[in-house]
Amino acid sequence: MAVIETQGLSKVYVRDVIDTEYGRLRIRLTGRKTVALDNLNLDVNKGEIFGLLGPNGAGKTTTIKILMGIHFASSGTAKIMGKPLGDRAVKSRIGFLPENPYFYDYLKGWEFLDFYGQLYGIDKRKRRAKVEELLALVGLTHAANIPLRGYSKGMNQRIGLAQALMNDPDIVFLDEPQSGLDPLGRKEVRDLILGLRKQGKTVFFSSHILSDAEMICDRVAILFKGKLRSVGRLSELLSSSVTEWEIVLRDVDERFINRWRDRLERVVESEGEWWLISKSQDLTDAIIDAATRDGGKLSALTPRRQSLEDYFISEVKGS
Amino acid sequence: MATWAIYKRELKTYFQSPSTYIVIALIFLLMGMIFQNIMAEFSDLSMRSQQMGMWGQQQQAPNVTHMVIRGVFYVMFSLILFSIPLLSMRLLAEEKSRGTLEMIVTCPVGDWSLIMGKYLALVSVGVFMIILSSLFPLMVWYVGKPGSVPEWPIVGSLWIGLLLIFAAYSAFGLMASSMTENQMAAGVVTLIGLLLWNMMGDFQIEQFPQVNTILKEMSASQHTENFLTGVLALKDFVFYILSSFLFLFIASKTLDARRWRV
Known part of the structure; x- marks a missing residue:
């Protein structure tokens, strides 16, 4: 069942006639329009982790801002849980972490969460318990009484995540949740997102960190210059067949390698071993047969499949 | 509940900010200096009036x-x-420039709740200032002789007038703050707007006397006169309350319109 649906969603940003650019006043009569999103059709199913991927300026944040009701779409429609955007009842069932969360930095960690709890209409007793639970979940119990201006980038991201979960949402929108985090922090966020899926929540997140997306997403959509390039399960998008083989040979001489060099993608010699990259199964078999006949030994044979990064780059380059 | 939460946070911001105390201190410093001068003049006049009475000349004692x-x-x-x-x-301009507004609008909080929470916090600062201003009539009452005590109904009328004017000006300021991300621009627009609102009754167009009457009736200063003389007129109440609602309504629509524009 689709909990997020968009149909022909488009957004054109219009700059003011009198605008400032790089600190200078600029009067602009033409070229004021920028197409940020063009005819986006998406369905996100209940309980899945959906990744919206794309390079900077692809339209990821615009999509999330439209779905959150921060911006209005220029055309097209979207629904969350079957209701039109902006529905107050739906808002109380979704959580949101913006790309660069800005907080009231004079508030302490617990005060900040408590404030959002009040905005969601949670009563005092439940709020206190929820604040404690979330601070523990994101590992900030020790910083509960520190004003947010004393938080590091990673701590800010984690308190932002806690804020997005304050109302125990059914759908969580996370805009670049791993940006600015170190590898450990990224892993914690990954684990948190996987934990949300276990609880039956839907997670819609944007990212350009493809390795993380590949690890946790059930489905992904690739946006480029405001247009949807592809959408689907990773297993559907990425070629399941092997795209290249890595052959490692020992006890073969350079003359043997030179016989095949032209047909190989790459050849590297290292510590008496030859590392060969072949794009064809037949070529791989032939090299191994010939090497064995000539007294050589096969140290390793590694078939390689397409990664999300390979697919992403081919899609973006293709457009 | 959302309005209450925003109100509490906003009020806390006001009373944690040194600028609020600086503004209040400056106002009361100026008022104190003026109070001292007027009191000196009043004592002088009272004494002269008593002396005249002793010489058998009748002169009305100053009130x-x-x-x-x-x-x-x-x-x-x-x-x-x-x-x-x-x-x-800073009320809305700061929220917009810092990006905190985005997080609030994703919560189940209507624009009107947001506007009212902030507006009521600012009006509460006004109430605080009005309570502080009661020091002046209390001082007069404390040191005054029989016959020199304040007329409390007039003082009450002044307090009500101050509150209504503060509320209307605050709504205007909030409206200006909703229109820009630049706090300084919001402040300048508010100052110029409030000056024009007060002075518009002084603009005279000879060819259109009806327009002059309308401008005079729409001027903010025109409706302060009654409060200063201790008269509570319904039309002044209606004027300030309606003006406040109009400015707050424009502020909420401006917030809404921003979602289309950006």
Whole structure:
């Protein structure tokens, strides 16, 4: 069942006639329009982790801002849980972490969460318990009484995540949740997102960190210059067949390698071993047969499949 | 509940900010200096009146409420105009420039709740200032002789007038703050707007006397006169309350319109 649906969603940003650019006043009569999103059709199913991927300026944040009701779409429609955007009842069932969360930095960690709890209409007793639970979940119990201006980038991201979960949402929108985090922090966020899926929540997140997306997403959509390039399960998008083989040979001489060099993608010699990259199964078999006949030994044979990064780059380059 | 949460946070911001105390201190410093001058003049006049009485000449004794209290409050009416831009300019402009507004609008909080929470916090600062201003009539009451005590109904009328004017000016300031991300621009627009609103009754167009009447009736200063003389007129209440609602309505629509534009 689709909990997020968009149909022909488009957004054109219009700059003011009198605008400032790089600190200078600029009067602009033409070229004021920028197409940020063009005819986006998406369905996100209940309980899945959906990744919206794309390079900077692809339209990821615009999509999330439209779905959150921060911006209005220029055309097209979207629904969350079957209701039109902006529905107050739906808002109380979704959580949101913006790309660069800005907080009231004079508030302490617990005060900040408590404030959002009040905005969601949670009563005092439940709020206190929820604040404690979330601070523990994101590992900030020790910083509960520190004003947010004393938080590091990673701590800010984690308190932002806690804020997005304050109302125990059914759908969580996370805009670049791993940006600015170190590898450990990224892993914690990954684990948190996987934990949300276990609880039956839907997670819609944007990212350009493809390795993380590949690890946790059930489905992904690739946006480029405001247009949807592809959408689907990773297993559907990425070629399941092997795209290249890595052959490692020992006890073969350079003359043997030179016989095949032209047909190989790459050849590297290292510590008496030859590392060969072949794009064809037949070529791989032939090299191994010939090497064995000539007294050589096969140290390793590694078939390689397409990664999300390979697919992403081919899609973006293709457009 | 959302309005209450925003109100509490906003009020805390006001009372944690040194700028609020600086604005209030400046207002009361000026009022105190003026109070001292008027009191000196009042004592002088009272003494002269007593001396004249002793010489058998009749002269009406000066009235402490009319001369001292009304004089001090007249100054406060003017000072409020200059303090509002400083207090209101950051209300929405800061939220927009810092990006915190985005997080609030994703919560189940209507624009009206947001506007009202902030507006009521600013009006509460006004109430605090009005409570502080009661020091002046209390001082007069404490040191005054029988016959020199304040006329409390007139003082009450001045307080009500101050509150209504503060509320209307605050709504104007909030409206200006909703229109820009630049706090300074919001402050300047508020100051110029409030000055024009007060002065519009002075513009005279000879060819259109009806327009002159309308401009005069729409001028903010026109509706302060009654409060200063202790008259509570319904039309003044309606004027300030309707003006406040109009400015707050425009502020909420401006917030809404921003989602289309950006």
